[in-house]
Structure formats: structure tokens, C-alpha cells
Amino acid sequence: MPSPPPGPRKSVFRQTYRFLRDPMGLFGETARRHGPIFTLRYLGFPPEVYITTAELAERVYALDGDGGGRAGQVRKDFMEPVVGRHSLLSLDGEPWRRHRKLLSPPLHGRAISGYRDEITRITLRALDTWPTDEPFRLRDRMQEITLEVIIRLVFGINDAARFGRLRTLLPRLIDESGSSQFMMLPVGLRERMTASPLLRRVPYLATTRVAVLREAVDALLHDEISQRRAAPVEGATDVLSRLLAARDADGEPMTDQEIRDELITMLLAGHETTATGLAWTFERLVRDSRVLDRLRADLAAGGDEYLDAVIKEALRSRPVVYEAPRLLDRPLAIGGHEIPAGWYVAPLIALIHRDPTAFPDPDEFRPERFLPAGEGRDEEAAERARRSWMPFGGGRRYCVGAQLALLEMRVIIREVLNRFDLEAPAGAGPEAVLLKSVTLMPGDRARVIARARTAVPAR
Ligand code: HEM
Known part of the structure; x- marks a missing residue:
């Protein structure tokens, strides 16, 4: 009888501690010792089996839908306090399928291609406020831009006062609800405390802060939703307008609560991830x-092929989301092992992107690997690289916002390089890879120095 994949013998405490401090070190070491499929154990979670090759990852992605792998259940406890019960992130089964069908068309490449000009305007306004000739953290500046993109283009908010309120409240809600004080509470207790009128009077509790912020954000969003239902704007292209107009297979519209939950979902899944991708x-x-x-020369000549290759290589070598876990409904036979029901199984994007058979010299930052034919590339290797590149996950749960993220990255990188010469602060080596929730961040939040460019090339 096949056994579960092997893993370190260390105690669950030590595995958890090491994971929190140095996830990439732990993953690399365990893969070297135990091979391409291994098990790690973390405090308070089911055992997690990691998959480090594209072939095996495809088997896991094939479990999406009704194949016995639930991505929603894995995210539920973390996400539900903020995104609510009707979120694409945390739903599974039929409710997930319905939401996916409603959310996909407004985020499709064609639907968002008209966003380019507005993203450019948002970026240019933000660049006016950047410091020059002194080090600053690019990650924070990127987050300001990607937050504005979500509020204006996804939520469709133009009213200045409402925009200002959301721009202040949303980051605070995300920070408070992701804080360890809040997350460390068991789920049931967390919900009871958040809902309790008595405990709401205790201002220093994390649950009170989350509840107050959530109410303020919800009031604004529900107000926006009811105003737009009452007076739809002809020809509006923001995602909220499209969700209001969308109908499911039975011809039913989404409820206000469903729309509220999906707006917060797109904010939560979409703005920090994109900012981190840009920062890296x-x-x-x-x-x-x-x-x-080479990128500057290519952009100046009006090309965007190299820009796309740079973005792909950045997302390969520093993937923002390091894994794509599924909870198993039933046992899974894979790679000569059997994983029990109730365990997690996760394509480990961060190591799949370092598979030398798909990406020779994986430590090197070499966008050329993603250029179409030429440059001595062989087609078989290119196909391997294509299958192994998965910064947006895979299967049916593939990131629904990938096209928007890539559009933002293209526009923002171009505008930044048009305006500034960027350099690393003197003596600063490569930044460490830091775990933040399910993402991997640059340890110093991408510290750079920007110098105004004297000759601004034509766009
Ligand atoms: C560089 C930026 C981004 C990265 C690296 C990223 C990465 C991912 C990954 C790895 C997943 C999980 C896929 C899986 O389990 O197979 C995911 C799911 C998701 N992403 Fe993104 N994402 C980004 C930007 C966005 C944006 C801009 C939005 C929305 C506006 C978004 C919305 C979502 C949603 C709603 C899901 C859940 C999909 C489902 O379960 O059906 N993401 N993303």
C-alpha cells in the first residue's frame, strides 16, 4: 500500500517556526532531501503535501471542479471575516461555479483593455509625488497605485469624498484583519467577538477594530451599489457596473451582498499582489x-515584447504567491504515493519556477527565456517552460484577475521608466524573500533611488 510522501522528522513546532522564518530555505532543503513530492506539517493545519514539478502540478489542478480538491475551503478561515460568505476565493462547488461565471467576463482581457488610459493617468499622478535622489520603498508607492486602480476601475468610484474615504479605510481594514492579533483567534471565537455588542465597547480589541472598519466600508459600498442600481450609468465599463448588469444561468442578478463580497475579494486578491509583483x-x-x-532600448523603439518577457521572468524568479493549495475530499494517488483525504496538496509554485529542466540556471534573471523563437531556443524546452510558468496558479481556479494584473504591470513599468532612472541604494544586495500571508515580499519593500530623467522619450 503506497504511503504518504516523506518529509522532515522534526517536530511540528520546529517545522512551523522554520516555515515562518525562512520558507524558501525550508522548501529547498526538503526537496533536496526527499525529492519532488514531500510533506510538511504546520501547527493548527492538516499535513500539507507539496508538489514541485509541472507534470504533478497538472494532476492537482485537474482536481478542480468536482475532482475532489477544494481550493475555497483552504482559504475560508483566513478570508471570510473580510470577504464574507459569497467570495470567489472561498466558495467551492456549485456556488463557486456560479460566481466564477459572473466574475470572469468583466475581468477578461477584452473587457479591461479600455482601462489602459485611466491606469496611465493614475500612474502619472502618483509619479508626481515620488521623492527623488533619496532611497524610498517602491512597494508602498506601488500599492498606492494599484489601490487606486481597484477603487476607480473595479469599484467605479469617482466621487472625490467617497474615493478619499475608501482610500483611507481599505488599507486599514486589510491590515487589521490580517494582523496576528486577529488571525490567532480561533475562527468561531473571532466571529462571536466581532459580533458581540458588549465586546464592541472595548476599543483596543482587534475584533472591535475590524468590526468598526468593516461596517464603515460596507456602508459606503452598499450605498454605492444602491445608487447605481437606482441610476445605472449608460456605457459604464467599471467592474461593478458590469456585475450589476450580469445575470446567472437562471437569469438572476447578483444580490447586493454577493456584489459587496466580490468587490472586497477583488481588492484583497488584487491590489497587494500586483503591487508586490511590480516591486519585485x-x-x-x-x-x-x-x-x-535592453528594456529601455526596446521601449524607446516602441516594442513591448521584451517588457512582457521581463514581467514573466520577474514573476517566475520571484513569484508573489508561492503555492496553490487544495483540500482533498478523497485520497489521491500521485507520484507513487497516496495522500489521505483531509490533507492539503499544493503545487509549490516557488520551486516549480526553479526547475532547471524547465528554466536552466534558475537563479539568473534572464527575460530572454520568454522571448518568442530565436535567440537559440529549442521548442521542446520552450514548451516545458510554458507548462512550468504558473504565477497565477492553474486549473479552473486560475487567477481571475491575471489579465488586469498584467495590464497594470505593463503600463506602470513603462511609465516609471519613462519618468525616472532607478538604481539600488549603494551597497544594497538582492533583497531577502519575506513571507507575508500567502505572498513572498521583497524584505526591504524594494528600496530604490529615483532620479529624474533629463530626456523623456516619446511614449
Ligand atoms: C501579480 C498579481 C497577482 C498574482 C500573482 C495572483 C495570483 C493568484 C493565484 C496564485 C491564485 C490562486 C490560483 C489557484 O489556486 O490555482 C489567484 C486567485 C485569484 N485571484 Fe489573483 N493574482 C494577482 C492579481 C489579481 C487581481 C488583480 C485580481 C482581481 C482584480 C485577482 C483576483 C483573484 C481571485 C478572485 C482569485 C480566486 C479565483 C478562484 O478561486 O476561482 N488576482 N491569484
Whole structure:
């Protein structure tokens, strides 16, 4: 009888501690010792089996839908306090399928292609406020831009006062609800405390802060939703307008609560991830003058092929989301092992992206690997690379916002390089990879120095 995949013998405490401090070190070491499929154990969670090759990952993605792998259940406890019960992130089965069908069309590449000009305007306004000639954290500046993109283009909010309120409240809600004080409480207790009128009087409780912020945000969003239902704006292209107009297979519209939950879902899944992807791209670029020079030359000549290759290589070498876990409904036979029902199984994106058979010299930042034919690339290797590149996950739960994220990255990188010469602060080596929730962040939040460019190339 096949056994579960092997893993370290260390106690669950030590595995958890090591994971929190140095996830990439733990993953790399365990893969070297135990092979391409291994088990790690963390305090308070089912055992988690990690998959480190594209072939095996495809088997896991094939479990989506009704195949016995539930991505929603894995995310539920973390996400539900903020995103609510009607979120694409945390639903499974039929309710997930219904929401996916409603949310996909408004986020499709064609539907959002008209967002380019507004993203450019948002970026240019933000760049006016950047400090020059002194180090600053690019990740924070990127987050300001990606937050504005979500509020204006996804929520469709133009009213200045409402925009200002949301821009203040949303980051605070995300921070408070992701804080360890809040997350460490058992789920049931957390909910009871948040709902209790008595405990709501205790201002220093994390549950009180989350409840107060959530109410303020919800009041604004529900007000916006009812105003727009009462007076739809002709020809509006923001995601909220499209969700209001959408109908499911039975011809039914989404409820206000469903729409509220999906707006917060897109905010939560979409703005920090995109900001981190951008931060890593610049963190890599300022440390590689060859790539940066080639990118500038290509952009100046009006090309965007190299820009796309740079973005792909940044998301490969520094994937923002390191894994795509599923909870198993039934046992899974895979790679000569059997994983029991009730365990997690996760394509480990961070190591799949370092598979040398798909990406030779994986430590090198080499966008050329993603350029179409030429440059001595062989087609078989290209196909391997294509299958192994999965920064947005895979299967039916593939990131629904991937096209928006890539559009933002293209526009923002171009505008930043048009306006500034960027460099790493003197003596600053590559930034460490830091775990933040399910993402991997640059340890110093991508510190750079921006210098105004004297000659601004034509766009
Ligand atoms: C660089 C930026 C981004 C990265 C790296 C990223 C990555 C991911 C990954 C790895 C998943 C899980 C896929 C899986 O389990 O197979 C995911 C799911 C998701 N993402 Fe993104 N994402 C990004 C931007 C966005 C944006 C801009 C939005 C929305 C506007 C978004 C919305 C979502 C949603 C709603 C899901 C859940 C999909 C489902 O379960 O059906 N993401 N994303």
C-alpha cells in the first residue's frame, strides 16, 4: 500500500517556526532531501503535501471542479471575516461555479483593455509625488497605485469624498484583519467577538477594530451599489457596473451582498499582489543593468515584447504567491504515493519556477527565456517552460484577475521608466524573500533611488 510522501522528522513546532522564518530555505532543503513530492506539517493545519514539478502540478489542478480538491475551503478561515460568505476565493462547488461565471467576463482581457488610459493617468499622478535622489520603498508607492486602480476601475468610484474615504479605510481594514492579533483567534471565537455588542465597547480589541472598519466600508459600498442600481450609468465599463448588469444561468442578478463580497475579494486578491509583483520586477531590474538597458532600448523603439518577457521572468524568479493549495475530499494517488483525504496538496509554485529542466540556471534573471523563437531556443524546452510558468496558479481556479494584473504591470513599468532612472541604494544586495500571508515580499519593500530623467522619450 503506497504511503504518504516523506518529509522532515522534526517536530511540528520546529517545522512551523522554520516555515515562518525562512520558507524558501525550508522548501529547498526538503526537496533536496526527499525529492519532488514531500510533506510538511504546520501547527493548527492538516499535513500539507507539496508538489514541485509541472507534470504533478497538472494532476492537482485537474482536481478542480468536482475532482475532489477544494481550493475555497483552504482559504475560508483566513478570508471570510473580510470577504464574507459569497467570495470567489472561498466558495467551492456549485456556488463557486456560479460566481466564477459572473466574475470572469468583466475581468477578461477584452473587457479591461479600455482601462489602459485611466491606469496611465493614475500612474502619472502618483509619479508626481515620488521623492527623488533619496532611497524610498517602491512597494508602498506601488500599492498606492494599484489601490487606486481597484477603487476607480473595479469599484467605479469617482466621487472625490467617497474615493478619499475608501482610500483611507481599505488599507486599514486589510491590515487589521490580517494582523496576528486577529488571525490567532480561533475562527468561531473571532466571529462571536466581532459580533458581540458588549465586546464592541472595548476599543483596543482587534475584533472591535475590524468590526468598526468593516461596517464603515460596507456602508459606503452598499450605498454605492444602491445608487447605481437606482441610476445605472449608460456605457459604464467599471467592474461593478458590469456585475450589476450580469445575470446567472437562471437569469438572476447578483444580490447586493454577493456584489459587496466580490468587490472586497477583488481588492484583497488584487491590489497587494500586483503591487508586490511590480516591486519585485523593479528590485530585479535595478540589479541588472544589462536587462534594464535592453528594456529601455526596446521601449524607446516602441516594442513591448521584451517588457512582457521581463514581467514573466520577474514573476517566475520571484513569484508573489508561492503555492496553490487544495483540500482533498478523497485520497489521491500521485507520484507513487497516496495522500489521505483531509490533507492539503499544493503545487509549490516557488520551486516549480526553479526547475532547471524547465528554466536552466534558475537563479539568473534572464527575460530572454520568454522571448518568442530565436535567440537559440529549442521548442521542446520552450514548451516545458510554458507548462512550468504558473504565477497565477492553474486549473479552473486560475487567477481571475491575471489579465488586469498584467495590464497594470505593463503600463506602470513603462511609465516609471519613462519618468525616472532607478538604481539600488549603494551597497544594497538582492533583497531577502519575506513571507507575508500567502505572498513572498521583497524584505526591504524594494528600496530604490529615483532620479529624474533629463530626456523623456516619446511614449
Ligand atoms: C501579480 C498579481 C497577482 C498574482 C500573482 C495572483 C495570483 C493568484 C493565484 C496564485 C491564485 C490562486 C490560483 C489557484 O489556486 O490555482 C489567484 C486567485 C485569484 N485571484 Fe489573483 N493574482 C494577482 C492579481 C489579481 C487581481 C488583480 C485580481 C482581481 C482584480 C485577482 C483576483 C483573484 C481571485 C478572485 C482569485 C480566486 C479565483 C478562484 O478561486 O476561482 N488576482 N491569484
